Each structure stands twice: as structure tokens, then as C-alpha cells.
Amino acid sequence: MKYAVITGTSKGLGASIAVLLLKQGVHVIGVSRNKDKKLEKVAQENNVTYQHYTCDLANVEKMDKIFSIIASQFIRKKISMIYLIHNAGTVNPINTAENYIPEAITSHVHVNLIAPMIASSLFLNVAKTSNTPLINVFVTSGAANRSVYGWSAYSATKAGINRYAKTIALEQDMLETNSKVMIFDPSIMDTEMQTEIRSSSKEAFQDVEQFQQYKQENKLRSTNTVAKVLIDILLAPERIENGGYYSVKDIL
Template sequence: MKFAIITGTSKGLGASIAELLMKAGVHVVGIARTRNRDLLQIARDAGVTYQHFTCNLSDVDQLDRTIEKINDQVFKKETDLVYLINNAATVNPIDIATKHTSEAVQAHMQLNLIAPILTTALVLKRAKHCGIKTVVTNVTSGAADRSTYGWSLYGSSKAGLNRYTESVALEQKELKTEHKVILFDPSIMDTGMQGEIRSASPDAFKDVEQFIDYKVENKLSDTADVASVLVKILLDEAAIINGKYYSIKDYR
């Protein structure tokens, strides 16, 4: 029996990953502030289970309690493999550094960096205790490797996530565990986040016209297509390379 814990399953890439994994026979636990009821029917049709946990990932205490509840349900004697996919993220606030408020900075870092750090730590801790093989996937962005006007927070949070992921992968290797920790870069997709980016003012985000062109020129990937690549990687668990940066661009 295989389980996948996925954050941000209400829509977009998270929902697409959940759907494809369930169709492949994987039981899914979704974490999001809102429920995606379509996933329940997909689970029934696929003969697997879908459980939803409503959680504000920016609330550390709430996240801790939620992950512990999920761990109790996922890590059991019938389980052979657990996937953790940290997908939820935000690009906001899009603006220059001097316009950032302390509240906005904290909320951004809590969701984009602290939440995946905590979920990874809690899930791997339980995996060690139970002796169940676990694969952690942290969804990153090319913004981690370049400086973008108006994206100082987004680029920083993703760069931090990259270093964290690579460091944890190194630890698992040195500890000689069977667990694997990887990064997945989906590049630009047709999601709500892209809509937020296109609505930014040129004063806050100088590349806004380029992102508007991506939409007009149909250069945004469908989340189902991107999810299919990640799911194919995950289902071939033996071939997954611990610590690797997997990019959708390598599969086009």
C-alpha cells in the first residue's frame, strides 16, 4: 500500500498530482485551506482513498497538529511507501523590498519555506521510527537561481528550499537510510499564481509584460501535463536519485 501526502490540493498542480497518483493506485492525503470535492470522486473511481485535511500552512501550530494526525493514518504496518509532496506556495507579495511589511514577509516565508521544512522533518522522523521508505519532493522554481525585480521574497524562499532539500538529502545518504529527498521544478504553468503575476504593476514587477506574453502566446504548461512527468518519476521509485533537481524542461 502506498500513500501520498500532498500540500495545496485544492487546485492547480497539487490537484493534478493527486488525481494522477490516485489513478495509479496510490492513496492520497491532501492538505489545503479549501476542499477539492472532485478528488473524492476520482478516488472512488480508482478504488483508493482520498482524505482531506483543512489546514492553514502558514500557522505552525496548526500544521504540526495536522501532520501528526496524518502520520498516524499513513504510517501503518500495511504501508510500503510514503510520498510527501510539498507543493503549496505563493508568489506574493510581488514588490520591491522597501514596500514589504513584516506581516507579508512572515506569511510568505511560513508558507514557502517553513511549512515544507516542518512537514519534511515530521514525516521523515515518523518514517525513521516506523521503518517505512519515504520519498520527499519539494516543488521549486527557476526563480531560486536568478535575481528578479519584485521577486526578492519568492526567489529567496525557493533558494532556501533548494539548499534545505539538498542538505536533507545529504543527511539521508550519510545516515544510509532508504529515504530520498528531491526537488522538482515545474517551470511556468497555467495556474492561479500566473494570474496573480500578470496582474502585478510594472512598478512592482518589471517583467510583467513578459508573463502576459506567456499567456497570450500559449506558452504556459497545463498542470496535468506537468503532473504526469512528476508522477512518472515518483512511480519508478527505484530509479529516483536522492538529492537530484528534476526539471520539467528535461522532459520536453
Template sequence: MRFAIITGASKGLGASIAERMITEKVGVIAVSRTENAELKEKASVNQVFYQHFSCNLAVPEEVEKCFHEILSLLDSKKPEITYVINNAGAIDPITTVGTLDHQALVQNVNVNLTAPMVITNTLLKLRGSKLKIVNVSSGAAERPIQGWSAYCSTKAGLNMFTETAAAELQTAGSDHEIIAFSPGIMDTDMQSTIRSSSKEAFFDLEKFKEYKEQGLLRPAETVANALVNLLFGDQVESGKIYRVNDLI
């Protein structure tokens, strides 16, 4: 028996990953503020385990409570392999340093960095199931993008957390694996948010509008399949930062 825990599973890349997992007869634990009814129906039709947990990942206390409940569920199910996809992400605030809204800044850090750290820390207490953890990163983790100081910083932090956790697991002789995955530019709601920002707040605004106009945004389904294919293979290198362009 295999399970997949997917944050941000209600739409975009998260929903596409969940759909593929259900097709592959992998039980899905979806974590998001709202539930995707189509996923629930697809799981029912395919006779695959599915459960949704409502959680606001911007609130660390909610994350801790939610994942202790998930940990108890997994203890009772005893899956052979548990895939953990820390997919949920926040792009806002999009603006230059000096004009950042502090509440939005804290929410960004909580969703993009604190939540995956808390989730990983909690689930590593699971016994009897191999964990394959994926932290969804971004190319923005590797270069400065004007207007994205929060997003770039949190994704860079997530990459370093991934590499450090992998080194610790290796030293401990654990067979758990943890990687980061950079999905590239996709046709999702996040891209819509980016395109709706202002030139003053986001220097590269016109470039991102051109991505959409020129059809350069990959479908989320394509990216999801590349990631799941990687996870189902035997060549995952723990601690590595994988980029979608190297997998497609």
C-alpha cells in the same frame, strides 16, 4: 500499499498530481485550506483511499498539529511507500524591497519554506515506510527576479534544505529520498496573480503576460505527469534538483 501526501491539493499542480495518483491506485492524503470535491469523488469511483486535512500552511502551529495527525494515520496504515509532495506555494508579496508588507513576507516564508521543513522533519519519524519527498521549487530559486525577493529567497532556501537533508540521509544510511522539482511556467492561479500585479512592483510583468498570450504556459496535468513518472521510476537521485524541461 502506497500513499501520497500532497499539500496545496485543492487546485493547480497539486490537484493534477492527486488525480494521477488516484488513477494509479495510490491513496491520497490531501492537505489544503479547502477541499476539492472532485478529487474525493474520483477516489470514491476508483475505490482508492482519500482523506482531506484542512490546514493553513502559513501558520506553523497548524502545520505541526496537522502532520502529527497524518503521521498517526500512516502508522496505522503502514504503507510500503509514502510520496510526500510539498507543493503549496505563495508568490505574494510581489513588490520591491523597501515596500514589502511584513505580514505578507512572513506568510510567504512560512508557506514556501517553513512548512516544507516542518513537514519533512515530522514525517521522517515514520517507521516502516520508504519516503519519497518532493519539494516543489522554481527557476526563481536560481536567479534574481525584481519584485520577487521573497519568492526567490524562499525557493532558494528550499533547494538548499533539500540538498542538506539528502546528504544527512545518505550519511545515516537511510533509503529515504528527497528531491526538489522545478515545474516551469504553468497555466495556474499563481500565473493569474503574477499578471495582475503592477509594472512598478514587478519589472518583468509584460514578459509574463506574453507567456499567456502566446500559449507558452504548460497545462498543470502535463507537469504533474512528468513528476509522477519520475517518482515511479527507479532512477531518482536523492538531493538532486530536477527541472521539468529535462523530463519532458
């Protein structure tokens, strides 16, 4: 029995990853503030389960409690593989740093950096105790490796998650556990995040016209295309390089 715990399953890339894994016979647990009702139907059609936990990942106390409940289920069950996919993310606030307000910075860092760190810590512990293979997937962005005017928070949290992922990969290697870590860069996709980006003002985000052009010129990939790339990697776990950086741009 394989399980995937995916954050941000209500829409975008997370919803597509959930559908494709359910179709491959993987039980899925989704965590987001809203629920995509079609996922339960897809689960039923494929004789697997979809469980949803409604949670704001910016709320550390609540997310810690929910992930503790989810992780504790795995101690009692006989599981052959757990995938923990840190997909939920926000690009907001989009603005130059002097215009950031503390609440927006705090919420951003909680969703993009602190929640994945807490969730992976809990799961690494459970995987070690129960000797269950675990694959932690951190969804990143090209913005981690370059500075983008108006995206200082986003670049900082995505760069932070990359270094976090690489470091826990090193630790799991040295500890000789059954856990692997990978970083997944989906490149540009046609999602609500891109709609938000395109609606920014030029003062807040200098490259806004370029992103409007990506949409006009049909350069944004569909989330199903991108999710398929990830699923192909996940279904051959023995080939996954621990700490590896997998970019859709290099694969497609």
C-alpha cells in the same frame, strides 16, 4: 499500500498530481485551505481513498498538529511507500523589498519554507522509526537560481528550500535510511499563480509584460502535462537520484 501526502491540492499543480496518483492506485491525503470536491470522486472510481485536511500552512501551530496526526497514521499501517509532496506555495508579496510589510513576509516564509521543513522533519522521523520508504518532493521554481525584480521573497524561499532539500538528502544518504529527496522544477504553468503574476503592476514587477506574453502566446504548460512528468518519476522510485534536481524543461 502506497500513500501520498500533498500540500495545495485545491487547484493548480497540486490538484493534477492528486488526480494522477489516485488513478495509479495511490491513496492521497491533501492539505490546503480549500477542498477540491472532485478528488473524493476520483478516489472512489479508483478504489482508493482521498482524505482532506483543511489547513492554513501559514499557521505553524495548526499545521504542525495536522502533520503530526497524518504522520502518526503511518506508524500503525503497513505502508510500502510514502510520497510527501511539498507543492503549496505563494509568490506573494510581489513588490520591491522596501514595500514589504512584516505580516506578508512572515506568512510567505511560513508557507514556502517553514511548513515544508516542519512536515518533512516529522515524516523523516516516522519513516525512520517504521522503516518505511519515503520520498520527499520539494516543488521549486527557476526563481531560486536567478534574481527577479519584485520577487525577492519568492526567490529567497525557493532558494532556501532547494538548499534544505539537498542537505537532508546528504543526511539521509549518510544515515543509510530508506528516505530519498528530490527537487521538482515545474517551469511555467497555466494556474492561478500566473494570473496573480500577470495582474501585478509594472512598478511592483518589471517583467509583467513578458508574463502576459507567455499567456497570449500559449507558452504556459497545463498542470496535467507537468504532473504527468512528476508521476512518471515517482512510479520508478529506485531510479530517483537522492537530492536530484528534476526540471520539466529538461525532460519535455
